[in-house]
Amino acid sequence: QQQVKQSPQSLIVQKGGISIINCAYENTAFDYFPWYQQFPGKGPALLIAIRPDVSEKKEGRFTISFNKSAKQFSLHIMDSQPGDSATYFCAAESTGDYKLSFGAGTTVTVRA
């Protein structure tokens, strides 16, 4: 049973466009929400993370929007580049547990 639901499964975006990936969770004990980027044959790498006390966090072209009441969070990739083509996973964790629950993943393809 997946504790974090992620959509869409895949998306294609033109270079310079915006990629949006959505995640939802049920466990209100979750208080740390990271996003990971994974290239084929590699381990995931942390992209950006947020805690529930803020509604938005931006790092470069990557922005997390967080809606605590709706138990949803999303990743926006602005000005998408071909190098952004990868699989993106949202995840959630509760303090002290240190166990990450991953979403199913979204494969992003950026067309030049």
Add this chain to the structure above:
Amino acid sequence: GAVVSQHPSWVICKSGTSVKIECRSLDFQATTMFWYRQFPKQSLMLMATSNEGSKATYEQGVEKDKFLINHASLTLSTLTVTSAHPEDSSFYICSARRTGGFTEAFFGQGTRLTVV
């Protein structure tokens, strides 16, 4: 950022043999390491939590006797797949956190296991 190294990156073994995968935190100490399994085009599934100096904690459905985990030091955890079978073929990934409760988990590059 901190570096977690896995070895080997890929391995092919014969059915019935055992394979050991190492996970090292190169520039920090990690009291806790995690082992994940990832099938093609699927998400990461947590297999077990490895604690330095104590027994690993396995997730439901993961066979303890098949996937032996040893966390002998603050920088090394090993996963041994015993009596491997073709269905054990998968991508195995470890992650580690700095001792002291730091939030960010650093992932290894993964090990591709193929059992023939």
